[in-house]
Structure formats: structure tokens, C-alpha cells
Amino acid sequence: MKLYDYVLSGNCYKIRLFMAFLDLDYEKVGVDFYPGREHKSDSFLAINPLGQLPVLEDNGVVIRDAQAILVYLANRHDPSGQWWPQADHAQFAQVVQWLAFADSITGTSSAARLHDMLGYDLDIVAARAGAHRLFRILDSHLSQQEFEGHHWIAGPSPTIADIACFPYTALAGDGGIDTFYYPAIQRWIHRLTRLPRYHNMPGINVFA
Amino acid sequence: MSPDDFTASHWYAIGRFADFPEGLSRPLRLLSQDIVAVRQGKDVKVTRADGRPCMVQARYGHVWTTLMDKPRALYDMPEFLEEGRRLVTAGAIGVLCSGLRAVENFLDMAHFPFVHTGILGIEEHPEVEKYDVSMDAERDEIWATKCCFFQPMAAATATGGQITEYKYRVPHPYSTILYKTCPIREGAWDLIGLFIQPTEEDACIAHSFVLVFDESNSDTSLLHFQQNIFLQDRMILENQVPRKLPIDPRWEMPTRADASSIAYRRWLKANGVVWGTAKLAEAA
Ligand SMILES: N[C@@H](CCC(=O)N[C@@H](CS)C(=O)NCC(=O)O)C(=O)O
Ligand SMILES: [Fe+2]
Numbered sequence: 329m330k331l332y333d334y335v336l337s338g339n340c341y342k343i344r345l346f347m348a349f350l351d352l353d354y355e356k357v358g359v360d361f362y363p364g365r366e367h368k369s370d371s372f373l374a375i376n377p378l379g380q381l382p383v384l385e386d387n388g389v390v391i392r393d394a395q396a397i398l399v400y401l402a403n404r405h406d407p408s409g410q411w412w413p414q415a416d417h418a419q420f421a422q423v424v425q426w427l428a429f430a431d432s433i434t435g436t437s438s439a440a441r442l443h444d445m446l447g448y449d450l451d452i453v454a455a456r457a458g459a460h461r462l463f464r465i466l467d468s469h470l471s472q473q474e475f476e477g478h479h480w481i482a483g484p485s486p487t488i489a490d491i492a493c494f495p496y497t498a499l500a501g502d503g504g505i506d507t508f509y510y511p512a513i514q515r516w517i518h519r520l521t522r523l524p525r526y527h528n529m530p531g532i533n534v535f536a
Numbered sequence: 537m538s539p540d541d542f543t544a545s546h547w548y549a550i551g552r553f554a555d556f557p558e559g560l561s562r563p564l565r566l567l568s569q570d571i572v573a574v575r576q577g578k579d580v581k582v583t584r585a586d587g588r589p590c591m592v593q594a595r596y597g598h599v600w601t602t603l604m605d606k607p608r609a610l611y612d613m614p615e616f617l618e619e620g621r622r623l624v625t626a627g628a629i630g631v632l633c634s635g636l637r638a639v640e641n642f643l644d645m646a647h648f649p650f651v652h653t654g655i656l657g658i659e660e661h662p663e664v665e666k667y668d669v670s671m672d673a674e675r676d677e678i679w680a681t682k683c684c685f686f687q688p689m690a691a692a693t694a695t696g697g698q699i700t701e702y703k704y705r706v707p708h709p710y711s712t713i714l715y716k717t718c719p720i721r722e723g724a725w726d727l728i729g730l731f732i733q734p735t736e737e738d739a740c741i742a743h744s745f746v747l748v749f750d751e752s753n754s755d756t757s758l759l760h761f762q763q764n765i766f767l768q769d770r771m772i773l774e775n776q777v778p779r780k781l782p783i784d785p786r787w788e789m790p791t792r793a794d795a796s797s798i799a800y801r802r803w804l805k806a807n808g809v810v811w812g813t814a815k816l817a818e819a820a
Contacts, residue, residue: 335760336767358756362763363555363627366756444630445770447741501771504632530767 329354332375332383334361336445338438338495339394340382341529346398346491348525350405362446395427398488411488422482423489430492433462437496440503441531452504459505463513466493470512479519486523494520498532537737539567539603539811546708547610549598549731549743552625556580556599565735567603567811597625597745598731611677611707615727615747624758626744628733629766633773634812635710635732635740636781636804641773642712642730643704643796645685651768654688658697661686669799677707678803680796691726692753692761693719706800709809710734721749728762737812738779742766780814 331347333340333356347354359381360366368379376383376392383390384397386404391397402412414420436458442448443455466481473480481489498517500507507513520526521534528534538544550564556575564571570585582590582601590601596616615621631638641647645664648657667683683702687694703715703725713729726748733741744766746758753761783801804813 335764358754358760360756360759363552363625364756364759444632445767447628447630501774530764531771533771 330357330385331355332357332359332372332381332385334359334367334381336530337361337381338441338499338529339380339434341495342394342491343382343384343397343401345494345527345529346401346411346488348527349411349491349523350401351525352401352405393431395430395488395492398427398492402488410485411491413483413487419483423487426481426489427492429462429466430489430496433459433493433496436462437500437503437505440505441496441499442503444503456503456505459500459503463497463500463505463507463510466497467510467512470516474512474515479516481516486520490516490520495529495532499529501533502531537568537811540808542807542809543567543709543734543811545602545604545608546710547593547600547602547607548710548733549596549600550582550733551628551743552598553580553594555628564733566601567734568736569603571601571603573599573601596729596731597623598743611675611711613713613727613729615725620749621747622750622755622758624746624748624755624762626746626759626762626766628741628743629763629770630739630741631770631773632739632779633776634738634780635734635742636809636812637776637779638730638732638740638742638769638773639706639710639712640781640797640800641769642714643680643706643800644794645683645702646794647769647772648685648687651772652765655765656687656689657685658688667795669795671799671803675707676807677705678796678799679706680704680799691716691719691748691750692758693750704796706803709804709807710740718749720751724749726750734812778814780812782814782816783809784816786816 331343331354361381366372367381373379378392382394382397383392391400399412436455439450440452440455440459443450443452478484480486481493497513548566550573556562556573558575561572561574564573571582573580573582580592580599582592584590590603592599592601595610596613600610649659649662653659665684668681670679672679681703684699687700688697701717705713710732713727715725715727718724718726728746731743733743735741744762746762783805
């Protein structure tokens with residue numbers, strides 16, 4: 329398997345982290361996302377016409393979108409079915425729902441981070457406000473889950489929905505978004521960073 | 537507050553040439569002032585808010601400007617002329633702290649095991665051996681030499697742990713260069729440097745570069761290595777309180793490992809640097 333990867337990308341980190349959780353071997357192809365904008369070059373657009381990372385190549389299959397890649401890896405490499413539970417229809421739908429939610433976190437929290445960290449020209453006030461709106465929803469969902477005795481987004485054990493929502497929630501501080509106000513999110517981040525084979529990405533405070 | 541004379545008298549990196557596309561005006565901040573940079577053919581033109589032009593020069597892979605009409609000369613880095621070296625520029629990273637804080641953190645080896653765990657240090661080897669700090673009076677710059685540190689993965693080329701020797705140079709209040717034993721060439725040093733663009737007293741943009749002898753890594757892997765390290769620093773820098781650099785010696789307890797940091801603070805003080813530093817009263 330070949331992952332087109334950028335070290336500071338939270339979406340690529342979703343895949344690196346899940347690969348580690350599943351203990352899978354793969355090859356990284358480094359992309360000069362910043363400052364080189366290699367993901368917008370002709371040769372990269374031939375791989376992903378959206379000009380986005382990550383992209384996974386496996387046996388001639390080319391998959392873009394972090395969430396799609398998580399689904400693929402879980403289906404192919406997680407015989408336990410823990411990460412992508414399909415037996416229960418409601419839980420299955422929950423996972424899909426939060427996978428989509430994860431992409432909205434990218435659209436807001438990651439945008440704020442690109443602004444503050446890499447100088448992207450975008451509406452920072454709107455990006456931060458959008459992220460706060462999503463974090464309020466995630467925080468109240470997680471505290472409801474805790475109330476029902478569940479520590480994870482879609483049930484009693486972690487799923488790919490947790491992995492998909494994790495990076496840009498945990499990296500929010502990089503974009504000047506304080507997650508101090510979301511105690512259930514803080515506890516969830518803490519639990520996730522204690523999973524076996526967890527490895528960190530710069531910007532995530534594992535001591536929190 | 538407007539910058540003190542010493543701070544104002546320097547050249548500052550504002551980006552790489554490629555960061556200024558033809559015809560696009562880019563509003564920038566430097567020393568709490570608005571400036572505008574625009575590419576015109578082979579040149580980048582920089583103007584102040586009132587339309588007066590600033591001097592510009594291209595050096596060390598970056599475009600430099602100054603707010604002074606008679607600035608100090610930009611320091612020399614003869615290594616940029618050496619054959620066989622590769623230059624990788626890592627772009628501009630915004631950090632919410634005084635650029636002086638960023639320089640000081642760069643000089644401090646004691647943070648390696650805790651911030652760059654498994655790469656530039658390991659928790660089992662936290663000790664910083666005594667090293668030498670000297671002032672080069674003629675060039676008015678600081679050198680820290682004979683800095684030795686155990687590193688599990690000193691560079692992108694490293695294949696295992698080693699004792700790495702470092703030298704640090706501070707030739708400018710907002711620039712610092714580290715010279716690191718080159719893992720593949722006997723007697724040679726690899727350079728990693730920071731050119732800070734201080735935007736406000738407590739905010740900056742870090743431009744950085746790697747200038748190395750390396751035949752095995754792609755530019756992209758050198759870039760990823762460098763950016764990963766710098767982002768680890770960024771999180772620490774943004775959590776320091778206060779954001780400006782305290783230079784009053786009564787403030788933070790110096791330890792032996794901090795010898796270069798003490799020298800840096802003294803040097804700033806001796807040169808009358810006030811802009812970007814914190815007063816004791818701000819501590820509370
Ligand atoms: N829906 C995509 C979004 C990926 C994404 O936004 N990737 C960023 C890097 S983290 C990117 O490549 N951005 C460039 C762009 O969107 O033009 C996913 O989840 O993979
Ligand atoms: Fe560091």
C-alpha cells in the first residue's frame with residue numbers, strides 16, 4: 329500500500345494513525361503540500377483531480393478522501409469488525425454520520441489552522457465560529473455517550489468515526505480555537521491518546 | 537510601541553522569491569507596520585503604508601527587507617557558497633509569540649528529549665553537558681560551541697542513535713543558525729536556520745532552511761523532517777507565558793544548560809532591545 333502523505337496534514341494523520349492501530353505496513357510518498365503546493369501540480373492532479381491529500385493506492389485501486397480510506401482499510405484489514413461495525417443498523421448509520429461530520433471539522437478547524445500556521449488567506453472568524461459550533465455538538469454528543477456508559481463516538485468501543493473526528497479536534501489549538509470549554513471532548517482526546525499503538529502528531533497535547 | 541533602534545536597524549526575511557507571484561500585491565506585517573510586497577519581473581518591490589519604498593535584497597533563498605534607510609549589513613553565511621550543499625526552504629510558519637522567544641527556544645537543547653522525543657532526544661538522556669559560549673565582539677554575534685547531545689535520529693539521513701555535536705550562531709536578534717555534525721561527511725557541518733519575521737512584539741513568522749550535504753533524502757523528506765520538528769516547537773512556543781521575552785535576570789532561574797539563553801538575553805539588553813521583551817510588571 330502506498331500513502332500520499334504530508335507530515336502536517338491532519339487528514340493524512342487519520343490514515344497514519346489507523347495504519348498504526350491495525351499494525352499495517354505501507355509506503356509513504358511524501359508530498360510537498362507547503363510551501364511547494366505539490367498537491368496542485370499536474371502530476372498530482374492526475375492522481376487526485378481534487379488536488380487533496382490523502383490518497384491511498386493499493387493493488388491498482390486509488391482511493392481519495394480520508395474517510396473513504398478508513399472505510400477501505402477497516403473492511404480489508406480489520407477482521408474483528410470493531411472499527412467499522414456493521415451488524416447493528418443504527419450503529420452503522422451513526423458511524424457514517426460522524427464520518428461526514430469529520431469532513432466538516434476539516435472545513436472549519438483545519439481552515440483556521442491553515443490560516444494561523446501557514447498564512448492562508450481566508451475568513452478566520454467564520455472558520456473559528458464554524459468549528460466552535462461543531463465542537464459544541466460533538467461535546468454534547470460525547471457527554472451523552474458517557475452518560476450511557478459509552479466512551480466513544482458510536483458505541484462502547486472506538487470506531488473509524490473516532491479516528492476521523494480526532495485530528496482536527498485535537499489540533500484546534502493550532503488554529504487559535506480553545507477546546508477548554510468542551511470537557512467531554514477533552515476526556516475523549518485523553519482516552520484516544522492512551523489507546524495501544526497510538527502515536528502523536530505535533531500540535532496535539534498528549535499531556536492534557 | 538515602535539521598535540528600538542537596534543531592532544529597527546536590521547534586515548528581515550519576508551518570504552522566498554517563489555512566494556511572490558507576478559503582479560499579486562501581498563500585504564505583510566513587519567515590526568508592527570504594514571508593508572506591501574509585489575513581484576515585478578526579477579524583483580520584489582516593498583513599500584510602506586505611506587507609499588515610500590523599502591530596500592530589498594535576495595539572499596539565502598529568501599527575500600529580505602528593512603524599514604531603515606541605512607540598515608546594518610546583513611550577516612554573511614559563507615556556507616551558502618560551498619559546492620555540493622542542498623538548500624531546502626521550509627516556508628513561513630506563523631507563531632503566536634515574540635520572535636525572540638523562538639530564537640531562544642532554538643538555542644535550548646534541554647527541550648530535545650521532551651519536545652522532540654525519539655528524534656532529537658530521548659527521555660532517558662535528558663542531561664545537557666557543559667558547552668562554551670562566546671561573544672564575537674568584532675561581528676557582534678554570539679556563538680555556542682562544543683554542544684554535545686545524544687540523539688536517536690539526528691537528521692533525516694541518520695540511521696541510529698549517536699552523540700551529535702552542535703554549534704549555534706546568533707548573528708542577528710531574529711536569526712539563528714545551528715551547525716550540526718554532518719552524518720555522512722567527515723568534518724563537515726550541516727546548517728539549519730531560522731529567519732524570523734517579527735510581525736508584532738508578541739507574534740512572528742518563522743522562515744526556515746536546511747543547508748546540508750545529503751545524497752539519500754529527497755527534498756520533500758528533508759522538508760517533512762524539518763516541518764515536523766518545527767511544529768513540535770510551535771506548540772510549546774505558543775504556550776509560553778508571557779508571549780514576549782523576559783530579559784530581566786531576576787525573572788527566570790538560569791541553569792547551566794541555559795548558558796546560551798543567558799548570553800542571548802544579555803546581548804539583547806546590551807544592545808538596547810526593548811521591543812518584543814517583557815517588563816517585570818507584565819509578569820503578574
Ligand atoms: N474530504 C477530504 C478533505 C481532504 C483535505 O482537505 N485535505 C487537505 C490536506 S489536510 C488538502 O489536501 N487540501 C487542499 C485543498 O483542499 O485544496 C478528506 O477527508 O480526505
Ligand atoms: Fe525544538
